[in-house]
Amino acid sequence: MHSLPLPHIRSVMIAAAAVLYAGILIGSLSTTIGPPSLFPYSDKVMHMAAWGLVAAIAATLSRTVWIWLAVAAGLFASSAGVEWAQSFIPGRSASWQDLIANATGIAVAGGFCALWARARIKI
Numbered sequence: 001m002h003s004l005p006l007p008h009i010r011s012v013m014i015a016a017a018a019v020l021y022a023g024i025l026i027g028s029l030s031t032t033i034g035p036p037s038l039f040p041y042s043d044k045v046m047h048m049a050a051w052g053l054v055a056a057i058a059a060t061l062s063r064t065v066w067i068w069l070a071v072a073a074g075l076f077a078s079s080a081g082v083e084w085a086q087s088f089i090p091g092r093s094a095s096w097q098d099l100i101a102n103a104t105g106i107a108v109a110g111g112f113c114a115l116w117a118r119a120r121i122k123i
Helices: 007-029 042-061 065-086 096-122
Strands: none
16 A cells, blocks of 8 residues: 555564454453443444554555455454354344444544555655
8 A cells, every 4th residue: 555664663563463453352252351331332432443453553564455455354354253253152242333333443444544645655
């Protein structure tokens, strides 16, 4: 999509994305961890933010739009898998609203990164 960060920054970004992704999986599939209810629909905002942050890091690291689209599709499939797995975990439930929030976070992050990359190229 744009010029890539320096190699050492790239490594840190990959590690950060992996840790965040692992945190999403652990938090989503745990029976004891859950998002706090700060305001109505705050869990949906947290879904968008978490998946969006992973997607933003992935978009920044992607060499081409096609790689980004493949990663975004993988993130969406992964979030759908998490929602499906929650239907089998006591105390958890699958939610279409959560899946939509996940997809929204992924799409918005990708869109912002594309706009940012486009603006950087024009400078």
